[in-house]
Amino acid sequence: MAETARTVIIEENGGPEALKLVDWPVGEPGPGEIRIRHKACGLNFIDCYQRSGLYPLQLPHALGMEAAGVIEAVGEGVTHLAPGDRAAYAATPPGAYTEARVMPAAQVCKLPEDISFEEGAAMMLKGLTVQYLFHRTTPLKKGDTVLFHAAAGGVGLIACQWAKSEGIRLIGTAGSDEKCQLALDHGADACINYNTEDFTKRTRELTDGKGVDVVMDSIGASTFIGSLDCLKPLGMMISFGNASGPVEAFNLGILAQKGSLKVTRPTLFAHIADPAACQEMAAMLFGKVSSGAVKIRIDQRFPLAEVAEAHRALEARKTTGQTILTLE
Incomplete structure (x- = not known):
């Protein structure tokens, strides 16, 4: 050796x-x-x-x-x-x-x-990150809807396929039409180009105004507050990364105002x-x-x-x- x-x-x-x-x-x-x-x-x-x-x-x-x-x-x-x-x-x-x-x-x-x-x-x-997001963080079942940021990235493409394999509807976001297509090709139900569309508004449209059950967000600072507005009442915000910088301090009362939301910051x-x-x-x-x-x-x-x-x-x-x- x-x-x-x-x-x-x-x-x-x-x-x-x-x-x-x-x-x-x-x-x-x-x-x-x-x-x-x-x-x-x-x-x-x-x-x-x-x-x-x-x-x-x-x-x-x-x-x-x-x-x-x-x-x-x-x-x-x-x-x-x-x-x-x-x-x-x-x-x-x-x-x-x-x-x-x-x-x-x-x-x-x-x-x-x-x-x-x-x-x-x-x-x-x-892959282990996707496993804990889908199986160890909050209960998810067939028919639930997830908003997944950076859906064409390394974690995202695994998540798109994982969600499809378990009957979970995944709405992705990505920074270009090409990346959106990549997410769709890997099982995303829909994908939003956040550089040309308001992802919060579009997510609401895609869920008939109801919002999603869970947001999985590795972007951090630039998407955090908008992601809260994508959740249905009692929904779960999973913030698991900081690609755009760490999330700044915020008033916990916002979670009550937006529907008794839950937030977690897990690590693998x-x-x-x-x-x-x-x-x-x-x-x-x-x-x-x-x-x-x-x-x-x-x-x-x-x-x-x-x-x-x-x-x-x-x-x-x-x-x-x-x-x-x-x-x-």
Whole structure:
């Protein structure tokens, strides 16, 4: 085993130019840990938040939250994985932008043979996010209606297919007609171009004035208040990202005025903190992909050395579907 691996780190917060490719020590797994050699790494908005300092890290720190590869070694007490296993994960601490790493084993999942390493790297964080949005945040049933922002993004295209597979009506939003069509092609019932239409007004029209049961919003500041106006009374607002910036403080009384609405700000890592829950969630995700109900669309591939360009494309909203970093 090589003593170091090419790894992307930051030594200070900043823009994509802060990303550095260095030789980083790997080491041997201790109790409860594994060593994994990656075949591909996933790219997510949380990586940009950590790079910029919105989500602080103790620096210097490696970045990246998901990847897929082959288990090289396991530490004492690890029983669900063995050397040679194909595996994928979305997990803390950050450090997935690398050729190989030692990390906690609890959130690392055995990857089915019929799912490729690239798919595994692209789907774990986003797919597990969709799983908790639809199954662990608020009760959803066949016939319910969801408004999903950024429906042509990595999480969104999985959500469109997931909703269709469960008989849930999904109304998406996106920033162009082309992206709207992509969401429709993946199972959205309707999609609103928020650059040419008022998404609140259009959502009300599409629901005969009633509003939706749930809003799933990863955009944040620019869509939050408008999203509340899309909900029917007693509806649930799930704010799970900050692509346009964090949501500012607001008067809780607004929720009463708009129909006794509910609001939550979940994170994936709270949901997968329990190892058994993580494995159960992953099993459901793998089942959706293996059955063909959810197809993982990888539209952008960047070599690890071009990670800064990948971040620029993601932050400029020039990406669709999934984006991965390649290692071979």
